Amino acid sequence: MLKVYNTLTRKTEELKTLLPNKVSMYVCGPTVYAKAHIGHAMSALVFDIIRRYFEYRGYEVKHVMNFTDVDDKIILKANQQGMDPFALGELYIREFEQHIKDFNILPATINPRATREMDQILTMIKGLIDKGYAYPVDGDVYFRVTKDPQYGKLSGRRVDDMQAGARIEVDVRKEHPMDFALWKSAKPGEPAWGSPWGNGRPGWHIECSAMNLNHLGEQIDIHGGGNDLVFPHHENEIAQSESYTGKPFARYWIHNGMLQLSGEKMSKSIGNLVTIEEFLSKHPADALRMMVLNSGYRSPLSYSEEILAQAEKAIDRLRSALKPALGGSTSAPDASMKALKSQMDAAEAGFVEAMDEDLNSSGALAYLFELVRVVNQTRADGATGEQLEPAQALISKLTSVLGLSLHQTVQVDQAVDGFVELLIEIRKDLRQNKLWALSDKIRDRLAGLGIVLEDSKDGTSWHRE
RNA sequence: GGCGACGUGGCCAAGUGGCUAAGGCAAGGGUCUGCAAAACCCUGAUCAUGGGUUCAAAUCCCAUCGUCGCCUCCA
Numbered sequence: 001m002l003k004v005y006n007t008l009t010r011k012t013e014e015l016k017t018l019l020p021n022k023v024s025m026y027v028c029g030p031t032v033y034a035k036a037h038i039g040h041a042m043s044a045l046v047f048d049i050i051r052r053y054f055e056y057r058g059y060e061v062k063h064v065m066n067f068t069d070v071d072d073k074i075i076l077k078a079n080q081q082g083m084d085p086f087a088l089g090e091l092y093i094r095e096f097e098q099h100i101k102d103f104n105i106l107p108a109t110i111n112p113r114a115t116r117e118m119d120q121i122l123t124m125i126k127g128l129i130d131k132g133y134a135y136p137v138d139g140d141v142y143f144r145v146t147k148d149p150q151y152g153k154l155s156g157r158r159v160d161d162m163q164a165g166a167r168i169e170v171d172v173r174k175e176h177p178m179d180f181a182l183w184k185s186a187k188p189g190e191p192a193w194g195s196p197w198g199n200g201r202p203g204w205h206i207e208c209s210a211m212n213l214n215h216l217g218e219q220i221d222i223h224g225g226g227n228d229l230v231f232p233h234h235e236n237e238i239a240q241s242e243s244y245t246g247k248p249f250a251r252y253w254i255h256n257g258m259l260q261l262s263g264e265k266m267s268k269s270i271g272n273l274v275t276i277e278e279f280l281s282k283h284p285a286d287a288l289r290m291m292v293l294n295s296g297y298r299s300p301l302s303y304s305e306e307i308l309a310q311a312e313k314a315i316d317r318l319r320s321a322l323k324p325a326l327g328g329s330t331s332a333p334d335a336s337m338k339a340l341k342s343q344m345d346a347a348e349a350g351f352v353e354a355m356d357e358d359l360n361s362s363g364a365l366a367y368l369f370e371l372v373r374v375v376n377q378t379r380a381d382g383a384t385g386e387q388l389e390p391a392q393a394l395i396s397k398l399t400s401v402l403g404l405s406l407h408q409t410v411q412v413d414q415a416v417d418g419f420v421e422l423l424i425e426i427r428k429d430l431r432q433n434k435l436w437a438l439s440d441k442i443r444d445r446l447a448g449l450g451i452v453l454e455d456s457k458d459g460t461s462w463h464r465e
Numbered sequence: 466g467g468c469g470a471c472g473u474g475g476c477c478a479a480g481u482g483g484c485u486a487a488g489g490c491a492a493g494g495g496u497c498u499g500c501a502a503a504a505c506c507c508u509g510a511u512c513a514u515g516g517g518u519u520c521a522a523a524u525c526c527c528a529u530c531g532u533c534g535c536c537u538c539c540a
Contacts (some may be wrong), residue, residue, distance in 0.1 A: 010469090030540070043540035073538070157536075161467055204538085226540030227470090233539090257470085258534065267539055272494060294477065294489070299470080302477085310477060310490040319490070320504070350487095354479085363479050366488035376504055378495095436499060443501075454502050461503095 002057055005255040005298060005358045007230060008154055012358050015252070017221045023059045024216045025051065026250070028208060028225035029111070031068040032092035033077045037273035038303065039266040040096075040420075041103055043226050045289050046256040046297045048105040048403055050224075053355050056401045060416040064215050065108040066208060067093050069115050070201050075190055085191055086115070096194070099276045103285045104405055110215050114207035118193050120204045121210040124244050125182045126193075133243040136221055137173045139185030139198040140299060145178045148239045154253060155231035180236055182206045205236035212241065212249075223250035227298075228265070230255060257300045266303065274303065286404055287312045293361040293402055314365075316389050318399060319406050321372040322392050324383040327458030332383035340378045344391050347371035351398050361402060368398055427453075 002015045017023050027047045030040050044065075049436035051061050069089035093113075100107060114121075125141055128134040133147050145151045145159055152158050159178055181203035186192035192199035202210075212220060218241075225234065234253065241249040258265040261272045279288065290311035295301050332340075347367045354363035375391045397405055423442055430439040444455045450465045 011469095021491090033539080036540090040540050046540090071538085155535075156468060211471075224540095228535070228539055231468090231535060232537090256540070258540080260533075263532075265534070265539085269537095269539065290489095291477085294479095296478085299478095304476095306490090307477060313491090314477095314489050323503085326504095335472070360479070362477090362489090366479065369488050373505085380505055431499085434499070439502070447502090452502070455500095456503080457516075459496095 002054075002356045003358055004252055004254060007227075007255050008250075009201045010156075013252070015221075018219060018251070021059055023054050023061045023222060024220040025026070025061060025063050025222040025224065025355045026208070026216055026220055027063070027065045027108075028229055029065040029067050030092075030096060030380060031071055031073060032089045032096065033071070033074040034092065034268055035275045035277060036092070036096050036099060037266055037268070037275050038279050039226070041099065041276050041279070041288060042259045042292055042301060043256050044100065044105050045403070047224050047254075048103075049289075049293065049297070049361060050222075050254070050359055051106060052401050052403055055358060057356075061109075062216065063106075064110045064112065064211065066211050067096070067111060067113045068204065069093065069209065070191060071111045071114075071204060074158075089113075089115075091165060095186050099280075100275075102280055102297075103201050103401055104288065106403075112210075112211045112215055117207060117210050117214060118202070120214045121206055121311075122193075122195055124210050124240065125202075126205060127244050127431075128182065128240065131243065133240075134182055135175070136183075136197045139183075139200060140173075140181055141183035142174055142179040143182055143199055143236065143243075144175060145180070145239065148243055150242070151178075151239050152235065154235045154238055157235075158233065172425065180205065180232065182189050182240070185411070205233055206240055208233075208237050209240040209244070212237075213245070218245040218247050218249075220250050222252045222254055224254040224256070227255035227257060256297050259300050260300050265300075265304075266374060268351045283308060284312065284315075286315055289403055293365060293404075295362060297359055297361070298347050315404065315406070317369065318372060318395065318404070321375040322406060323379070325379055325383055325388055326456070329379075329382045329384050332378050332381040332387055336383065337382040337387060340374055340383075340387075340391055341370050344373040346396055348394060348398065351401075355401075355426065364398075364402070368395060371395060420446070420462055424453065428460065431455075 004015055005012045005014050025047070027043075030036055047063075051063055054061050067089070070085070074085050074089055081088070082365045109141055119422065128143065129136065129141065132144070134141055134143050159176070182196060183195060183200050183206075185198055185200040190201070192201060197460070217358075223234065238249050260266060261274065264270060264272055266273045278462065287308055288311075289305070291301060291307060294311060294314065350367035351364045354360040354367065357363075371391065372395065375388060375395070379388060396406065423446065427439045427442045430442075446462075448452060451462055452465050453460055453462050
């Protein structure tokens, strides 16, 4: 039974979708005004893992991730750089889409953008005004939080409590300090769309409500994002959507924990960030995914070189099981094969059991690692490639459910390969003549160049570090 | 100040009432090897602290200390 933790109820609940075997999932994407950092990647990875697992469990997933391509920061940045705000957004959208590919994240079914949903946004705002949930003031439109008795249900806040601690500058034109903008009037030179209240642009929250309505309908199964969006963004989305349709909006709210760097949330405003570009220039994409998988998706994840190195080694460990049989193997003993078979069953059952319980990926990995050990034992016991193949196929299958691509993605360089092969051949002659000093020198020097030689009875194999 | 999450071996991290507290990394010992690497085998934690509930708690309750998130743009 597949269960997920629901922020709305603060409980882990069985997944019951609106339609059998189908999941509609909306995940908040980035505001495109700067290079994305690995916190954004973490969020995208979390929901990719969720999606892949749902698909493995037989659901057809309609996955929508938006781009917020008009907002104050985009306009500000574009003005600073003397750029057109739309061109600036386009640039970062392209970059983000490339990152998605680099991280082996399945592309969303649809990637809507705020600027392309203006009709739906305006329709919703008008509807909210008609129903008394919103009011225009001097070209702006605000949502009236006091009109929604359920306001605060996602974040567990009460309008009155927040009022006490609020440090925000209260706009006197608002009826209530917590009222939030659905529509903002444009200043001269800002991108603007025509509306009954004058030229302006949508507030941050309404675009998501509109895109949900447009692409997934009045009710959706899952709404996700980083837990920093719970309030106010998701709270406001619920208020808008439910006030507009009169129906419950998302059944399950799923939020990932924050990526932290030196004990603080990685964020654009604090400036303690590692961009995806920087990360990928130094590390394999799978390493970040492994870090995410090894911790609970809802917990904060600390980023450090040490933890990253551990993740890379863990990937190597998984890969070790996929190595071919030892040369000259004829068959593993029956007892070994029996043990392998039963470990395979245990691994898949354990994997599903763990993942079913709110995507417990680190628990699921433990079962994979246990299978890795038994596969390696069986190989050492003399199993043939044919005997190992089913277990290796299972490992490949389950790791791909997690989105890990175990196959080395090193660029093949024919020339280098040829030289390495030549050195190995010469070294073989040296070793046959017991010229150990010289053969060790070749191995050490190659290691210094990132080429690792491994001698065995069958000969010498090599790989890049 | 309000709301919430968390604190498990050197590091990362499962487990949330009851068999020997998963797994990965690191470390030490061993097998194999000319040596090394890889692989395999072996070795370590009573679960932040202090109370309490219970036949029984890492797991429930209370307090304390510490860390983090949200309350303002933020994945």
